[in-house]
Amino acid sequence: MVGMQTIIYWVVLLALSFPLGKYIARVLDGRVNWLRPVETLIYKLGGVRENESQSWKAYATGIILFNAVGFVVVYFLQRFQASLPLNPSGMSQVSPDSSFNTAISFVTNTNWQGYGGESTMSYLTQMLGLTVQNFLSAATGIAVLAALIRGLRAREVSSIGNSWVDLIRTTLYVLLPLSLVLGVTLASQGVPQTFDSYAATNLVQATKDGDGKPVTTQTIALGPVASQVAIKQLGTNGGGYYNVNSAHPYENPTPLSNFLQMVAILLIPAALCITFGEMVKDRRQGIALLVAMTTLLLLFMIPSIAAEQNGNPKFVSGGLTTNANWEGKESRFGIENSAIWATATTAASNGSVNSMHDSYTPLGGMMPMILMQLGEVVFGGVGSGLYGMLVFAIIAVFVAGLMVGRTPEYLGKKIEPYEMKMASLVILIPCGLPLICTAIPLIFGTGQSSMSNPSAHGFSQLLYNYSSMSNNNGSAFGGFSANVPFHNYLGGIAMWLSRFALIVPVLAIAGSLGKKKVVPVGAGTLPTHTPLFIGLLCGVVLIVGALTFIPALALGPIVEHLQMTAPAGGVH
Amino acid sequence: MREFIVAIRVFIVLTILTGVLYPLAVTGIAQAAFKDKANGSLITQDGKWVGSHFIGQAFDDLKYFWSRPSATSPVSYNAASSSGSNLSATNSALMEAIEVRVKALRDADPGQKEAVPTELVTASGSGLDPHISPAAADYQALRVARIRGKSVEEIKQLILKHSTGPDLGVLGESVVNVLELNLDLDKK
Incomplete structure (x- = not known):
């Protein structure tokens, strides 16, 4: 079932996360300085007062202003791309609703794509709009996490760092060097990196289009792909250069490029657990969270691989060699690599794909859907996954505190009503948004009219896509016609809320915890690095997710699975 | 401010x-x-581009190996607009499409009685998959050998020549590059 590739993947991923995590901790604590002259120049040009420390409100203001500027720039780049330079293939301007949706999507680290990249975006928009946001939305996530960690370890201070310094240092010392190395490596595997226009080549055998007209040439979409793909994976963005993302043989040409991209998807989210342990000076705390995330992901990855290998029972009876579900999967990757990717990319809020999730078996496709619905805390987005998981840890110690009747504490900080109110917001918004946003289009009929597959799977498409946008993931059941004004606007609002309506309470927790004094560990303190706590944490994440989503899942993938496996003449 | x-x-x-x-x-x-790779790994023949190492093309001529089905529009293997079929496993259109493809393969080679390799009749994720599995190539070897008047052994040697993977002996699957195999067939 689970083969060598899964094992190698996990070994390499976890081995790399330790040194990288320690390095990021040093970056966030200001102890890495090998690009000091560049860093100083950026502070000067940006007007940043490097040594100024901010309250949580000032920090949040900085983050939101910065992202608002990003939204405006990406929106107008798309609206005016037809008259801007670097558009050799003559892309026209993008519609207002699609530009709105895409701008929010890339600013919020969602990278949901209602459009097809190679048939919509100019090279300029891809570089100056989308690639830039791939970096900056990732830096935003890590900055907010850094602020929360500082709140947890601080002793009675009201400052949680400087948002500009965190954004700039993360970009300069972490994201740029890693992307440069990965981008060049991907180009060596065959990912294009050029500013030439699309290539027109002669077909070996002429063919005919839908109207019967002969076609003798093939237009091959090129561009600066490698640079964008590198950061799309490292920053848990996931927005593809091409429509089919990393299933495209240019975006992901070889099994080796596939392996490197799969590692890149989870690398920084895994490393940040180690960073956390380093920064709070208790490595066990970080390792405990990494173990919890790994356990939760394996719980869904293994069944997804098995479901795709068992495949579609109609195949063999239809005269084919195997039931393995090859529909929507690429020959060079195979079934196992496709399902590893599908679950890794949805556990992380990455959302890039190397196979078409819409064509997965009902259960194979349900696993990625649940991983998003758990609130993107199983690895999750860079920074955002871990700050989400830390909030779940606060909930877990609170639950444990209730059981024994003690004031809960986490890392020596008392968890009191204010923190619990903020934590509840962070937990409840990702529970409510997907369900509400699935229900609204059903009421107006726009949900039904966009479904491309019949019956239960049509509902799964709607549920999957709003689970994706409402958790900043970005992957899709791609047959669904999402690029219409209704879904573009509703989805845009969902993506904005699920990002910034969580960032503000997280920073509020950081500010409030920072002011508290540290209480010494006593006999009644619940240790938060033990297997017991890891189990408790996983349990809380699973129970919140299950209670919220099982009814909806029963209407989609679960009933579809029963339809698929029912004997002929049975259930219809 | x-x-x-x-x-x-x-x-x-x-x-x-x-x-x-x-x-x-x-x-x-x-x-x-x-x-070369940064510019798309384009294949040149007689001074003209005839495709890319990484981008598949559609074939239905009996003398060529056929690629996997492609769901791009308006033509299959449209490299300016990649797409999968996005058909769900329970959508009846999926099995109907597969039945048409199986029939086309059987009609093209009535002597071939074996089961059809699944990935040869299911659409790829990108609609541009340049590869088929060695089993899918072997399945078509009888037909290509017959039409071209070659021995099956000779054709299978060519298939082997254009097979790659798994990378580093373990990553991904073993695959055959269809475009390069067909270009090589035309040379002989």
Whole structure:
């Protein structure tokens, strides 16, 4: 079932996360300085007062202003791309609703794509709009996490760092060097990196289009792909250069490029657990969270691989060699690599794909859907996954505190009503948004009219896509016609809320915890690095997710699975 | 207000760094170190481009190996607009499409009685998959050998020549590049 590739993947991923995590901790604590002259120049040009420390409100203001500027720039780049330079293939301007949706999507680290990249975006928009946001939305996530960690370890201070310094240092010392190395490596595997226009080549055998007209040439979409793909994976963005993302043989040409991209998807989210342990000076705390995330992901990855290998029972009876579900999967990757990717990319809020999730078996496709619905805390987005998981840890110690009747504490900080109110917001918004946003289009009929597959799977498409946008993931059941004004606007609002309506309470927790004094560990303190706590944490994440989503899942993938496996003449 | 101006200034500086200098740096290194790959691994024959090593083409002529089905529109293997079928496992259109493809393969080679390799009749994710499995190539070897008047052994040698993977002995699947195999067949 689970083969060598899964094992190698996990070994390499976890081995790399330790040194990288320690390095990021040093970056966030200001102890890495090998690009000091560049860093100083950026502070000067940006007007940043490097040594100024901010309250949580000032920090949040900085983050939101910065992202608002990003939204405006990406929106107008798309609206005016037809008259801007670097558009050799003559892309026209993008519609207002699609530009709105895409701008929010890339600013919020969602990278949901209602459009097809190679048939919509100019090279300029891809570089100056989308690639830039791939970096900056990732830096935003890590900055907010850094602020929360500082709140947890601080002793009675009201400052949680400087948002500009965190954004700039993360970009300069972490994201740029890693992307440069990965981008060049991907180009060596065959990912294009050029500013030439699309290539027109002669077909070996002429063919005919839908109207019967002969076609003798093939237009091959090129561009600066490698640079964008590198950061799309490292920053848990996931927005593809091409429509089919990393299933495209240019975006992901070889099994080796596939392996490197799969590692890149989870690398920084895994490393940040180690960073956390380093920064709070208790490595066990970080390792405990990494173990919890790994356990939760394996719980869904293994069944997804098995479901795709068992495949579609109609195949063999239809005269084919195997039931393995090859529909929507690429020959060079195979079934196992496709399902590893599908679950890794949805556990992380990455959302890039190397196979078409819409064509997965009902259960194979349900696993990625649940991983998003758990609130993107199983690895999750860079920074955002871990700050989400830390909030779940606060909930877990609170639950444990209730059981024994003690004031809960986490890392020596008392968890009191204010923190619990903020934590509840962070937990409840990702529970409510997907369900509400699935229900609204059903009421107006726009949900039904966009479904491309019949019956239960049509509902799964709607549920999957709003689970994706409402958790900043970005992957899709791609047959669904999402690029219409209704879904573009509703989805845009969902993506904005699920990002910034969580960032503000997280920073509020950081500010409030920072002011508290540290209480010494006593006999009644619940240790938060033990297997017991890891189990408790996983349990809380699973129970919140299950209670919220099982009814909806029963209407989609679960009933579809029963339809698929029912004997002929049975259930219809 | 000061914070707003800082936001704009930092945004501009980081945009130049990540949106201009970074892509240019990757382009510079890639074009210097592996120009051919950075430009799309295009295949030249008699001074003309005849495709890319990584982008599949549609074949239905009996003398060629056929690629996997492609769901791109308006033509299959449209490399300017990649797409999968996005048909669900329970959509009756999926099995109907597979039945048509199985029939086409059987009609093309009535002597071939074995089960049809699944991936040869299911649409790829990109609609541009340049590969088929060695089993899917072997399945078609009888037909190609018959039409071209070659021995099956000779054809299978060619298949082997154009097979690659798994990478590093373990990653991914063993695959055959259909376009390069067909170009090679035409040379002989």
